[in-house]
Amino acid sequence: MTTEKKAEKKPEYIKVEIARPRAYKWSSGKYLGKLYKEALENRKLVTNRCPKCKQLLWPPAGVCGRCNVEAGEDWVVMSGEGTVLQYTYLVFPLWDPHYGDRLANPYPTATIKLDDGVFLVHFLEEKDPEKLKNVKRVQAVWKEEGRGRGLGDILYFRTIDE
Amino acid sequence: MAERVGIVAVAQTKYSPNRADANEGELVYEAVKQVLQETGLKFAQDGTGIDATVTCSQDFWDGRTISSCNVMSYVGHHHSDEDKVAEDSLNAVYTAFARILSGHQDVVLVATHCKESQGDKRGIENAAMDPIFLRVLGLDFLSAAALQARRYMYKYGITPYQCARVVVKNRGNAKRNPFAQEPLDLTVEDVLGSQVLASPIRRLDAKPTSDGACAMILATERKAKKLCQKPIWIEGVSNCYETHYLGDRDLAECDALVKAAKKAYKMADITDARKQVNVAEISEEYSYQELLWMEGLGLCGRGEAGKIIDSGMTQLGGQLPVNPSGGMLSGNPTVVAGMTRIAEGVLQLRGEAGERQVTGAKRALAHGFTGVCGQLQGVMILGKA
Numbered sequence: 405m406t407t408e409k410k411a412e413k414k415p416e417y418i419k420v421e422i423a424r425p426r427a428y429k430w431s432s433g434k435y436l437g438k439l440y441k442e443a444l445e446n447r448k449l450v451t452n453r454c455p456k457c458k459q460l461l462w463p464p465a466g467v468c469g470r471c472n473v474e475a476g477e478d479w480v481v482m483s484g485e486g487t488v489l490q491y492t493y494l495v496f497p498l499w500d501p502h503y504g505d506r507l508a509n510p511y512p513t514a515t516i517k518l519d520d521g522v523f524l525v526h527f528l529e530e531k532d533p534e535k536l537k538n539v540k541r542v543q544a545v546w547k548e549e550g551r552g553r554g555l556g557d558i559l560y561f562r563t564i565d566e
Numbered sequence: 567m568a569e570r571v572g573i574v575a576v577a578q579t580k581y582s583p584n585r586a587d588a589n590e591g592e593l594v595y596e597a598v599k600q601v602l603q604e605t606g607l608k609f610a611q612d613g614t615g616i617d618a619t620v621t622c623s624q625d626f627w628d629g630r631t632i633s634s635c636n637v638m639s640y641v642g643h644h645h646s647d648e649d650k651v652a653e654d655s656l657n658a659v660y661t662a663f664a665r666i667l668s669g670h671q672d673v674v675l676v677a678t679h680c681k682e683s684q685g686d687k688r689g690i691e692n693a694a695m696d697p698i699f700l701r702v703l704g705l706d707f708l709s710a711a712a713l714q715a716r717r718y719m720y721k722y723g724i725t726p727y728q729c730a731r732v733v734v735k736n737r738g739n740a741k742r743n744p745f746a747q748e749p750l751d752l753t754v755e756d757v758l759g760s761q762v763l764a765s766p767i768r769r770l771d772a773k774p775t776s777d778g779a780c781a782m783i784l785a786t787e788r789k790a791k792k793l794c795q796k797p798i799w800i801e802g803v804s805n806c807y808e809t810h811y812l813g814d815r816d817l818a819e820c821d822a823l824v825k826a827a828k829k830a831y832k833m834a835d836i837t838d839a840r841k842q843v844n845v846a847e848i849s850e851e852y853s854y855q856e857l858l859w860m861e862g863l864g865l866c867g868r869g870e871a872g873k874i875i876d877s878g879m880t881q882l883g884g885q886l887p888v889n890p891s892g893g894m895l896s897g898n899p900t901v902v903a904g905m906t907r908i909a910e911g912v913l914q915l916r917g918e919a920g921e922r923q924v925t926g927a928k929r930a931l932a933h934g935f936t937g938v939c940g941q942l943q944g945v946m947i948l949g950k951a
């Protein structure tokens with residue numbers, strides 16, 4: 405026995421697409437500006453230390469939010485080495501909203517505790533899902549081109565021996 | 567009856583066309599630092615310091631959602647009670663006032679910032695329009711203001727000369743205000759000879775691009791008296807919205823402002839604002855707005871503001887000085903403007919307004935607005951008694 409399928413009439417919705425983003429020119433400010441400058445010119449990751457709690461601020465800033473005191477100019481160059489705390493394995497493509505670049509896919513992203521005590525979210529070089537499970541110690545790999553983007557000047561973190 | 571709420575400290579940055587040297591947090595901290603130092607208060611939620619913070623910033627101007635995140639460590643947000651108000655910062659002070667009247671908080675910091683230099687002004691203002699119905703028409707606040715100026719001037723016989731006199735007065739007043747961005751010695755002819763932006767509005771009828779911040783601390787009556795020698799009291803405050811769609815409004819009228827003013831006056835026991843207010847700080851992005859808003863505020867009758875500016879009544883030294891600070895026309899960011907008006911009112915009532923002091927000022931009016939053709943209107947009455 406055959407049944408005749410009636411074509412169901414679907415409602416039509418109109419969507420309005422606005423594709424072009426608005427332009428901004430943000431000031432990094434004094435403290436974040438130093439992070440940008442050191443990353444760009446010296447491939448160094450820097451931040452400043454709170455004079456009261458002695459912890460490193462992240463990102464660098466003029467006031468420690470924990471203590472509500474002015475942080476000042478006690479700058480520290482960090483090692484760029486750390487330990488992976490959590491990771492996720494992204495299978496959909498990320499994009500860089502500032503510059504419009506599509507990031508490679510898949511891209512493992514991790515929370516990394518730098519040896520200096522600062523927590524950072526960044527990419528991992530290791531893309532093998534099985535090997536990722538064992539990644540512990542990592543080190544920053546700096547980009548060769550397209551620099552001047554702060555943390556974006558680090559390409560990813562590479563697995564190093566413990 | 568509830569305790570009164572006092573303003574115990576105010577601070578402003580110098581307003582500037584481009585503060586590329588500072589990000590939003592660093593900018594707002596320039597003002598916050600001063601009110602903390604002046605009062606000796608620290609952020610502490612144990613009843614010994616600042617109980618909460620209210621910030622005012624606008625996500626589109628900051629280019630991010632939750633724009634208070636831009637300033638959080640600079641205004642004591644960390645593990646603290648914080649509220650962000652968008653639109654005009656007069657409403658942030660209103661929110662802080664209400665928090666204190668709730669009885670649960672005694673001391674509240676209010677801080678606002680805006681860096682107009684960072685964004686695309688016309689694009690951001692266009693984004694205030696309904697996204698799929700009105701944005702396509704390309705209106706921004708300037709083009710909408712031009713329509714309003716034309717309608718107001720036509721209906722009430724306000725002349726371009728009278729609008730230009732507002733600019734001459736305010737840019738001149740700015741010479742006496744150390745925070746003002748662009749004081750200028752102008753003549754009416756200078757204003758009328760400047761480039762047309764959107765007729766009838768010319769370049770000098772409009773405010774320049776501006777970056778800046780403002781901060782203040784509010785407290786219960788008891789704490790205010792301990793914290794400061796000359797607390798200034800919030801005697802009345804209100805706000806009111808117009809409908810968004812311009813086609814539903816007669817742009818020569820400002821009904822929302824009339825209503826907001828009535829409610830604020832009632833709260834402050836004001837029956838005749840022109841006689842009972844000694845100084846008014848009125849937010850005017852465009853010159854016609856000072857005149858139109860004066861009428862909406864009931865400081866003169868409808869259509870009378872032109873004659874009032876001609877008479878010199880609103881000049882420094884006149885019967886009712888309006889914008890002795892130089893107003894927004896001398897350079898003052900949107901968003902921040904309402905708090906600038908309040909801060910200036912506080913300085914006037916404290917007798918600390920320097921060369922722009924209105925002699926013997928006992929009661930001040932502060933006005934703030936935001937949105938297309940003054941869609942949201944806010945009024946605050948400050949008193950020293």
Ligand SMILES: [Zn+2]
Nearest residue numbers: 454457468471
């Ligand atoms: Zn600290």
